[in-house]
Amino acid sequence: MGDLLAAERVREYELIVILSPESTETEAQSIAETVNGWIVGGGGTVGEHDNWGLRRLAFPINKFREGNYTLINFTLSAEAVNELENNLQASQDIMRFLVTRK
Numbered sequence: 001m002g003d004l005l006a007a008e009r010v011r012e013y014e015l016i017v018i019l020s021p022e023s024t025e026t027e028a029q030s031i032a033e034t035v036n037g038w039i040v041g042g043g044g045t046v047g048e049h050d051n052w053g054l055r056r057l058a059f060p061i062n063k064f065r066e067g068n069y070t071l072i073n074f075t076l077s078a079e080a081v082n083e084l085e086n087n088l089q090a091s092q093d094i095m096r097f098l099v100t101r102k
Contacts, residue, residue, distance in 0.1 A: 009078045012102040018067035044076030
């Protein structure tokens with residue numbers, strides 16, 4: 001019965017990650033692969049992955065006025081999203097992130 005409840009809580013999410021504008025395309029891809037590994041490691045699946053590139057920020061973050069944006073669609077259990085957010089927050093390569101439920 002516990003497995004059935006856990007399976008019911010798997011939901012679709014969107015993750016937007018903002019990296020430093022100084023990060024190269026290779027570094028951005030590496031960070032995206034790390035995030036994908038966290039999602040898969042938590043029992044989720046990764047869907048569409050879209051690099052939006054350099055965009056202007058609404059307000060300066062760490063003295064930067066632009067950020068390198070990446071969008072990742074994924075499915076994950078509600079409990080595992082908390083662990084994902086902790087990993088994202090602990091990462092020094094990620095300036096900001098936002099996880100939203102679809």
